[in-house]
Amino acid sequence: MKPIFFIGFMGVGKTTIGKRLGGVLDLPVIDMDQYIERIEKKAIKDIFLQHGESYFRDLETKVLFELQSEEAIITTGGGVVEKKANRDFLKQNDSVFHLTCTFDALWERLEGDENRPLVLNNSKDKLLGLFERRFPLYEEGSSVTIHTDHKSVDNVVQAIVPYIKS
Incomplete structure (x- = not known):
């Protein structure tokens, strides 16, 4: 079995949904940010501060390819x-x-989050611009889009399971 990947803008619920789905399917869950923090022995926000976003993006690519099996x-x-x-x-x-x-739902979750460098360093309008710019990139890299608005974690997981079983 190949890995199951969750992509999407910060705050959409990737980690929460991933953990719940891992429990349902009895699969381990690997959070790439936590994985990178363990390798680098520092928090993501510190990696950004000390080395910059480009360095971090290179780490992400390396880890993505490492985890493919x-x-x-x-x-x-x-x-x-x-x-x-x-x-x-x-x-x-x-x-x-x-x-x-929706971005409004995301903003409610993200506003004031001090652990996310992009939230700390950008205004709501700039984050909206980033959200809108990245949306087609997520679509380009994904096989299925799942909307999490007004859905419980279990409802989202139930929407995902049939794609995995087939």
């Missing part, structure tokens, strides 16, 4: 689609789920 659910960071190589890699996989919701 894992029988696991892999939750990616929101910017994994910034690199074309990553989108091309993801598109080759059958189980890449783009989780999405």
Whole structure:
């Protein structure tokens, strides 16, 4: 079995949905950001501060390719689609789920989150611009889009399971 990937903007629920689906399917869950933090021995926000976004994006690519043989659910960071190589890699996989919701719902979840460098360093309008710019990139790299607006975690998981079983 190939890994199941979750992609989407920060705050859409990739980690939460991934953990619940992992429980349902009895699969391990690998959060790429946490994986990178373990390798680098520092928080994502510190990697951004000390080395910059480009360095971090290169780490993401390396880790994405490292994890391709894992029988696991892999939750990616929101910017994994910034690199074309990553989108091309993801598109080759059958189980890449783009989780999405409205920007207003996202903003409610993200506002004031001090652990997300892009939230700390940008206004609401700039984040909206980033959200709108990345949306087609998520679509390009995914096989299925799932809307999480006004849905419980279990409802989202129930929407995903048939794609995995088939």
